[in-house]
Amino acid sequence: FFSRLMADSGQPAPPPGPVSLDRDLFRQTKTYLGVRVPTKECGSVVKVLGRNKLQGKGKLRPVLEDPEDSARRIVLLDVAVQENLPETVAQLIKERGLEVVEHKVELGYEQMTADEVLRQVIPAGIPVPSSFEQVGHIAHLNLKAAHEPYKFVIGQVLLDKIPSLRTVVNKLGTIETEFREFNMELLAGVDDFVTEVRQHGCIFRFDYSKVYWNSRLQTEHIRLASLFNPQDAVYDVMAGIGPFVIPAAQRGVRVVKGNDLNPNAYKAMQENVVLNKVHLDTFNMDGREFITHVIQTYMNPQSEAFVGASGPGKDGEDSPTTHHFTMNLPALAITFLDAFAQLDELPHIQKPVIHVYCFSKSADPAKESVQQVEAVIGRPLPADCLIGSHDVRNVAPGKEMMCVSFRYPPPAPSAAAAPDEQLSKRQKLSE
Numbered sequence: 554f555f556s557r558l559m560a561d562s563g564q565p566a567p568p569p570g571p572v573s574l575d576r577d578l579f580r581q582t583k584t585y586l587g588v589r590v591p592t593k594e595c596g597s598v599v600k601v602l603g604r605n606k607l608q609g610k611g612k613l614r615p616v617l618e619d620p621e622d623s624a625r626r627i628v629l630l631d632v633a634v635q636e637n638l639p640e641t642v643a644q645l646i647k648e649r650g651l652e653v654v655e656h657k658v659e660l661g662y663e664q665m666t667a668d669e670v671l672r673q674v675i676p677a678g679i680p681v682p683s684s685f686e687q688v689g690h691i692a693h694l695n696l697k698a699a700h701e702p703y704k705f706v707i708g709q710v711l712l713d714k715i716p717s718l719r720t721v722v723n724k725l726g727t728i729e730t731e732f733r734e735f736n737m738e739l740l741a742g743v744d745d746f747v748t749e750v751r752q753h754g755c756i757f758r759f760d761y762s763k764v765y766w767n768s769r770l771q772t773e774h775i776r777l778a779s780l781f782n783p784q785d786a787v788y789d790v791m792a793g794i795g796p797f798v799i800p801a802a803q804r805g806v807r808v809v810k811g812n813d814l815n816p817n818a819y820k821a822m823q824e825n826v827v828l829n830k831v832h833l834d835t836f837n838m839d840g841r842e843f844i845t846h847v848i849q850t851y852m853n854p855q856s857e858a859f860v861g862a863s864g865p866g867k868d869g870e871d872s873p874t875t876h877h878f879t880m881n882l883p884a885l886a887i888t889f890l891d892a893f894a895q896l897d898e899l900p901h902i903q904k905p906v907i908h909v910y911c912f913s914k915s916a917d918p919a920k921e922s923v924q925q926v927e928a929v930i931g932r933p934l935p936a937d938c939l940i941g942s943h944d945v946r947n948v949a950p951g952k953e954m955m956c957v958s959f960r961y962p963p964p965a966p967s968a969a970a971a972p973d974e975q976l977s978k979r980q981k982l983s984e
C-alpha cells in the first residue's frame with residue numbers, strides 16, 4: 554500500500570519515507586456466507602438473527618440484492634457466525650427452508666471505515682491512532698514519532714471518512730507557547746483555521762492556530778459558570794476567547810470582565826461577546842496588572858466604579874456581592890497569586906473568592922494543590938476560606954489538572970498587626 558525508501562544492503566535502514574494513499578489498491582473481492590431469503594421475509598429473518606449475527610459492520614450493508622433473483626435478497630452472516638453456526642441460526646435456516654449460499658462482494662476504499670483502512674496502511678506493531686480532538690471542522694491529532702511516515706495518509710483518510718471535517722492538523726512538538734496556542738502542521742484539507750464551536754448554548758468563533766481552545770474543558774467551563782450568582786462580579790484573569798465569562802454573562806451575572814494577554818484571544822473574545830449578544834467588558838493586559846486594576850477599580854469602595862451590593866432583592870434586603878477571580882493557566886496561574894498580597898494593605902476591601910488552576914503529580918492532588926496555593930500566598934488556608942479542590946481532568950498518566958477555590962485569607966495575626974503595634978513589639982525586643 555505504500556512506497557518507501559529502500560535500505561542499501563549492509564547499511565542501517567534510513568527512516569521510512571512518506572507514504573502515499575492509493576485508494577485503488579484497496580479493491581478486493583470477498584466471499585461471504587449468506588442466506589437467500591424471499592424479499593417479503595427479509596425483515597423478520599433479520600429480526601430473528603439480530604444485528605450481531607449479521608455481516609455489515611463498517612460500511613458494508615448486511616442485506617444485498619440477489620443478482621440471480623430479483624424477488625430475493627442475500628442476508629450476509631457475520632464471519633464469527635459462519636465459522637460456528639449457532640443453534641438458533643441453524644434452526645431458522647431449517648424451519649424456513651432457506652438456502653445457504655456463498656456470495657461474492659466487491660469491496661473498496663468507499664466501503665471501509667477509517668480504522669479498517671489505517672490498519673492496512675500502518676504496519677503491525679505501530680498503533681493505529683484511535684482518537685483526536687474535533688474543534689468545529691478541524692481534527693486535531695497528536696501523533697507519535699512512529700506515525701511520521703504515515704501522517705499525511707492518516708490525515709487524508711480521516712478527511713475522506715468523516716464528513717464534518719474539512720481540515721486535519723497534527724500538534725507539533727511539546728514546547729509550551731506563551732499564549733498556549735498549538736504549533737500545528739496541516740495534514741490534509743484546507744488551511745482554514747477559523748472555526749466555530751457550540752458549548753452550553755454559547756457560540757465561540759476563533760482562529761484555532763492563534764488562540765487557546767480545548768473542547769475537553771467544556772464540563773469545567775459550565776461547572777464554574779454555574780457557581781456564580783446574578784449579584785456577583787466575575788473577573789477572568791486569563792479568559793482566552795471567553796468560555797468562562799460568556800456563559801457567566803449569559804446566565805445573568807451582572808458584572809463580568811474578561812482579560813487575556815494574547816491580542817488574538819482578546820479580539821476573538823470581543824467578537825464572541827457580540828456573537829452571543831451578552832454584555833461584558835474585555836481587557837488586553839498582563840494578568841497581574843489586571844488583578845491590580847480590578848482590586849483598585851471595582852472592589853475598592855472609594856472608587857467611582859466600585860461594584861457594591863446589588864439593589865434590594867425580593868425580600869427587600871440588599872444581595873451581597875461576591876467578587877470572583879478565575880485563573881486558568883494551569884502551568885503558571887498559581888504564581889500570579891502574589892498580586893493579591895496588596896489586599897493585606899487594604900483591609901476595607903472585601904476578600905475575593907479565587908478559582909485558580911494548577912497541575913499536580915502528587916498521589917493526593919487535592920491536598921497538594923492547596924499546598925501549592927499556600928506556598929505562594931505565604932499562609933495556611935483556614936478551613937473557613939477553603940471552598941474546595943476540584944479534580945478537573947487527568948492530563949497525562951499521574952498528572953491531574955486541579956482547580957482550587959478559596960476566599961483570599963486575612964493576614965496571619967502577626968502580619969495583620971497594625972504598624973504601630975509592630976513597632977512597639979520591635980522596640981520591646983530591642984529593649
Ligand SMILES: C[S@@+](CC[C@H](N)C(=O)[O-])C[C@H]1O[C@@H](n2cnc3c(N)ncnc32)[C@H](O)[C@@H]1O
Pocket residue numbers: 731732733765766767770790791792793794795796797812813814815818838839840841881882883
Ligand atoms: C490555558 S488558556 C485558558 C483560556 C480560557 N480561560 C479557557 O479556559 O479556555 C490560558 C490563557 O492565558 C493567557 N495568558 C498567558 N499569559 C498570560 C498573562 N501573563 N496574562 C494574562 N493572560 C495570559 C493565554 O493567552 C491563554 O489564552
